[in-house]
Amino acid sequence: MRASYDAVVIGSGFGGAVAACRLAQAGFSVGLLERGRRYGRGEFPRDFDKLDGWLWGNDHGLVDLKPFHQMQIVQAAGYGGGSLIYANVHLRPPPEVFAGGWPAGYSRATLDPYYDLAAYMLDITPVPENELPAKTRTLRQVAASLGRADQFCLPNLAVSFGAPGVERTNKFGAQQTGCNHCGGCIIGCNDHAKNTLDLNYLKLAEAYLADVTTQCEVWSIAPNDGGGYRVHFRSWGPGGVQEGYTDAQRVFVCAGAVSSTELLLRCRDQWGTLPKISAQLGEKYSGNGDLLAFAFDAKLPFDSCQGPTITTGLVYDKESWFILQDGGFPDGFSNLVRLLDRTGHRGAQTYGPGTAVFLAMGRDQANGSIAISPLTGELSVHWDVSSNLPLYDAQEQLASDVARALGGTVGYDPLWRLLHVPVTVHNLGGCAMGDDAAHGVTDGTGQVYNYPGLYVLDGGVLPAATGVNPSHTITAVAERAIEQIIRGWTGDARWQAPEKAAALPIVDPVSQLKIPKGGVMPTTTPPISLSLTENMKGFLMKSYADASDFAGAEKAAQDAGATAEYTIEINFTNLDQFLNAETHPGVTNGTIRVTGFTGPDGAPTRNGVFNLFVPTGNASERRMLYLLPFTGADGKPYVLDGFKDVKDHGWFDVWGATSTLYTVIREGSTRDGNVVATGIVKIHLPDFMKQMTTFRVHGTDDAGQKASAMARFGKMFLGTLWSVFVAQNPNLAL
Ligand SMILES: Cc1cc2nc3c(=O)[nH]c(=O)nc-3n(C[C@H](O)[C@H](O)[C@H](O)COP(=O)(O)OP(=O)(O)OC[C@H]3O[C@@H](n4cnc5c(N)ncnc54)[C@H](O)[C@@H]3O)c2cc1C
Ligand code: SF4
Incomplete structure (x- = not known):
């Protein structure tokens, strides 16, 4: 050199x-x-x-x-x-x-x-x-x-x-x-x-x-x-x-x-x-x-x-x-x-x-x-x-x-x-x-x-x-x-x-190569998706005066025997996109029964929307959102519109925050409709244990890929709870 x-x-x-x-x-x-x-x-x-x-x-x-x-x-x-x-x-x-x-x-x-x-x-x-x-x-x-x-x-x-x-x-x-x-x-x-x-x-x-x-x-x-x-x-x-x-x-x-x-x-x-x-x-x-x-x-x-x-x-x-x-x-x-x-x-x-x-x-x-x-x-x-x-x-x-x-x-x-x-x-x-x-x-x-x-x-x-x-x-x-x-x-x-x-x-x-206008044919293999079944029960009071007084409405409905229950399958149709999206959306299908709205056997609810851990602008708070449309016994469209308030209410109650759905029933099929019932529905521990067995991974037969999909979902779920209840918690000196 x-x-x-x-x-x-x-x-x-x-x-x-x-x-x-x-x-x-x-x-x-x-x-x-x-x-x-x-x-x-x-x-x-x-x-x-x-x-x-x-x-x-x-x-x-x-x-x-x-x-x-x-x-x-x-x-x-x-x-x-x-x-x-x-x-x-x-x-x-x-x-x-x-x-x-x-x-x-x-x-x-x-x-x-x-x-x-x-x-x-x-x-x-x-x-x-x-x-x-x-x-x-x-x-x-x-x-x-x-x-x-x-x-x-x-x-x-x-x-x-x-x-x-x-x-x-x-x-x-x-x-x-x-x-x-x-x-x-x-x-x-x-x-x-x-x-x-x-x-x-x-x-x-x-x-x-x-x-x-x-x-x-x-x-x-x-x-x-x-x-x-x-x-x-x-x-x-x-x-x-x-x-x-x-x-x-x-x-x-x-x-x-x-x-x-x-x-x-x-x-x-x-x-x-x-x-x-x-x-x-x-x-x-x-x-x-x-x-x-x-x-x-x-x-x-x-x-x-x-x-x-x-x-x-x-x-x-x-x-x-x-x-x-x-x-x-x-x-x-x-x-x-x-x-x-x-x-x-x-x-x-x-x-x-x-x-x-x-x-x-x-x-x-x-x-x-x-x-x-x-x-x-x-x-x-x-x-x-x-x-x-x-x-x-x-x-x-x-x-x-x-x-x-x-x-x-x-x-x-x-x-x-x-x-x-x-x-x-x-x-x-x-x-x-x-x-x-x-x-x-x-x-x-x-x-x-x-x-x-x-x-x-x-x-x-x-x-x-x-x-x-x-x-x-x-x-x-x-x-x-x-x-x-x-x-x-x-x-x-x-x-x-x-x-x-x-x-x-x-x-x-x-x-x-020739690429058709609008792009090539989509693939036929489905993406990896994940589903689970959720059952919640509670009390919803029809025509309750204060639509924001969930606890009061729940009590009144309980006294009146006005019950509500739904069983839905939540499907995250593309796991990757679900994990990646800020609002973590899923599609819901199932049945819903609400005293005064549906018959005793309930009504089908199709193509509803579930959102897991939606940001609220506050790092120590997320919301889970439910919008479940159904047709009432009167032939009119209604939606069950609910949210779970995922934040530390001061007593580190992760279970309460993730299992309590503050709920209203609205006329029509959107969140703009008039509120016609108010209350709270909850998931009970035995139902939650059963829910844990309903997780299914679709779109692959590969056991490793299935385990990986579950692990990624679990990581996101627990990671968010950690962030809300621990990492962002001003009461905990980390
Ligand atoms: C298995 C395999 C298959 C691939 N197949 C294709 C293909 O079919 N078509 C294709 O387009 N691309 C292919 N690639 C990628 C392709 O090899 C690279 O994109 C390309 O070689 C990059 O060119 P480069 O000039 O950036 O650097 P490189 O080709 O990586 O050359 C960099 C050179 O610098 C040397 N060097 C590094 N650091 C120093 C240093 N500090 N001092 C002195 N020398 C140093 C390295 O030893 C290396 O020889 C393949 C790569 C691999 C590994
Ligand atoms: S297949 Fe590849 S490695 Fe083998 S002779 Fe041809 S170019 Fe060389």
Whole structure:
């Protein structure tokens, strides 16, 4: 490594490879520092019985797993970054993606020439018809059987097809062979059939004399007094562990969304070397709406061990936008997949055939954040599952539709199934571009606000989820940005990548799909719902003078023998939406009997509304609301309108607060009608004990999912009571 360069590039994934290649082609001296090692042909690990070589955290291996509490992250470490273990998919997001949050100048139209350039460099193409694996043909058939043929496509892949095993020299001078469909794409292609970055962009960068140092991790960046930056690294090559630094006029941080954000956070907050980075650093993190699903025991032909890993895409565009793709795993992963199969009844050898893997990804809200604890210095990723549940729900339902159409049973990874912690391989944001420092960390060229000459060019600058697999967009954005940077730096306003002229427009498969006006067909799998049955009894006095004197009316009704009773099933028809909504609504159905209004057998009440723990504006108080419509014996419409006052009345009476319904009967079917009876109905302890046995989870046969649904409901219920009676209680000194 030299003492200084014109430009230092940190990381050799999609952003870093583009930056290093173009800067070297433009004549700048480039030092490229990559923490991982080089993987030549045949050098990717294949011993499934040992951890050696696999994990970054173990021995600086290939795969960097970051198991945060709210998000499980998978990323790569090696010369070529994510391209070494990714599933090769290159797709363009629909134009709407660029409508929100992107800085001025970004649109599908302005990016299209750079997508074309990326497509040329990475030589992308779908699997040819004559090489389609069984799973691809099956999924095409399944999409048609579900009425979704118009939303099905074969995505472009950065893979060389044709003539497996036959040597050829690619247009950048690297040796490759044709894909043999071994299914090992996500553990590194030992045949160099994948068009990984070391075989194209990085090959060119080195041809233009970029100076590459692998096994070299950058831990700090600091401005130099005379301009430019000093980059501090730790390396562990053949010479053992060494600390050092190198200087550069311009520095390109391309370590991937999470690692680039971490590096800048440490420089701003821990080392204090870059204190003026925007407060937006770490914000707008997105997992690109990733959801991993399985179909076990599929009856239609499906071999997940036949590659390439991903070969299909099924777009869902209604309230949410996402794409469901087939996945795969190498033969040696069968033991791992067996652990995920709840039935667990098959031998390790049979998990490829009959087990389908799906990866859904979509437009989440990019409302996560990456942070470093000021106390421990530990990195954390915060992800708000609840606000992204409509997307995850729709993904689960489509995955379940497809699993059933395959003749199998849907499954999810345990962390999602039981705890709703997603796993993502598509980290974005954290150093998001924005029009100014109040809205972003970097400008439209990736330059860090307040630090001229310091850039971020990788998934970290994307300010929104792409919905589709993001590498194509990361590459196109980097191509567009580096062109502008080089034009500014060289003063040559016409500079462009030498390959740009040869990069002809190509057809993107997702752009060709037909989405009906109003969106695609809804899924047929119901969402997970929860129901319970409630029985309450009490006294309601007709025409009681003071409609707000519930206790007085109750007493008068008791003396007059005017009773009231209802039995209703409360259905939370979509558990996720119920938990997420502020008013926590449920639908009620059952019977209601009120002296003087209904006959002795009562009247049906249908499609009533129940709200659990509605905020009142007072943190230590919530209300449960009931609105139960019925038709009286006189043929007129009435509603039972009641509320439970959930607050500490001073004697810590949780039971009283949650079991006492202050009730009126109104004329008509809304809360505006005249009050015609008043009183109180209550749930009695034996009925409550019975109610506890009536909880039912619908929409899944999976015992784990059922238990998880109950636990999530219980957590919300008890959590709210805790907050009302304990956390917010001024009488308790906590
Ligand atoms: C299993 C899997 C499958 C995937 N499939 C697809 C797919 O089919 N299509 C798709 O579009 N995307 C896919 N992805 C995601 C894709 O790999 C990433 O979106 C992409 O690689 C991100 O590019 P990047 O430039 O942001 O950073 P990366 O590609 O992550 O590159 C960052 C590089 O920086 C290095 N680095 C990190 N920190 C430092 C440091 N401090 N000093 C020096 N070097 C450092 C890392 O080792 C790494 O090589 C997949 C990912 C995984 C894990
Ligand atoms: S299936 Fe994947 S790993 Fe196997 S040869 Fe093809 S590209 Fe390489």
